[in-house]
Amino acid sequence: MKACIALEDGTVFEGVSFTGPGETTGEIVFNTGMSGYQELLSDPSYKGQIVTMTYPLIGNYGFNEEDMESERVQVEAFIVREYCPFPSNFRSQGSLAELLQKYGVLGVEGVDTRALTRHIRQAGAMKGVVSTEDLDHASLVAKAKAAPGLVGRDLAREVTCREPYVWTSKGPVAGTGFAGADPGRYKVVAIDYGLKYNQLRLLAAHGCQVQVVPCQTDADTILAMEPDGIFLSNGPGDPAGIAGVTDTIRELLGKKPIFGICLGNQLLSLAYGGRTYKLKFGHRGINQPVKDLLTGKVEITSQNHGFCVDMASLDENEVELTHINLNDNSVEGIRHRKMPAFSVQYHPENAPGPRDAVYLFERFVQMMS
Structure with a gap:
């Protein structure tokens, strides 16, 4: 299922959803960790943010309930270069996709995350929208501009x-x-x-x-x-x-x-x-x-x-x-x-x-x- 990621400055990236349909807005940021994606996803500090992972392969060890850092997934959406659909770990209780789907959070793969990260480093973190439902670039950019930012919000x-x-x-x-x-x-x-x-x-x-x-x-x-x-x-x-x-x-x-x-x-x-x-x-x-x-x-x-x-x-x-x-x-x-x-x-x-x-x-x- 095709997905588009639009930033408020007009930049657009394309990928594929690995969790199903959806649309959400948030501040797009990047995380440089090679592991720990489950703790990241369940960290309430990420509320209001769409997280991009700089490490290219994500999902290879699945998830387990014991490592949750709060009662639910907190991010608005999750962007990776390559999603691993077949986790292999003795503690795994399911796949990353299953975890995101459980809480209705959109996951997108196939994105040039290196280019996205470089853009954020140069231009700064900014508002964005991720969608499988609206693939019109102009419409998505307008939604990103209209989205609430983090400044002044009581999250x-x-x-x-x-x-x-x-x-x-x-x-x-x-x-x-x-x-x-x-x-x-x-x-x-x-x-x-x-x-x-x-x-x-x-x-x-x-x-x-x-x-x-x-x-x-x-x-x-x-x-x-x-x-x-x-x-x-x-x-x-x-x-x-x-x-x-x-x-x-x-x-x-x-x-x-x-x-x-x-x-x-x-x-x-x-x-x-x-x-x-x-x-x-x-x-x-x-x-x-x-x-x-x-x-x-x-x-x-x-x-x-x-x-x-x-x-x-x-x-x-x-x-x-x-x-x-x-x-x-x-x-x-x-x-x-x-x-x-x-x-x-x-x-x-x-x-x-x-x-x-x-x-x-x-x-x-x-x-x-």
């Missing part, structure tokens, strides 16, 4: 949990007040802006009982749970577009240790009084080099973000730069000089990706102790 409220839950070895269980959570020395409230399950797994592995709450939960409710620490998760879209959450974080600052990841890093920076800006094409992959300025060590990291913190907007007497990206020197981590709060822009939960940054969970536990 976190679309992917956050609807009700609080506790994290257990068997997964999420509805409840509040840490009742039913696996045993742990420290109690952590995780604010869900679009979190990945492996963040909760690693908190639990480091001796934490974890209570997850929706992103709109107010500070009084969180503090009433008497946590030892507060975790700010990753999530999709523009941090400046999420109404009210920075006020909540500001109320929590100084009262409990805070650890933020990705969107959590950006929201913490806004709470400090800083600004964020949109990167040209973002950082998405599992091979980004980051330097820890506190130790001098270089980590290979997993990343997925299109926005970044403007360090110049923060008071250097209050906030310290702790990590930088060695590709473009963008901000990858900060900490407050006077209050127990730190955050990183990348994903230390290593699902998928390297394990270089797991020490950050240990740093959070040390802060709580």
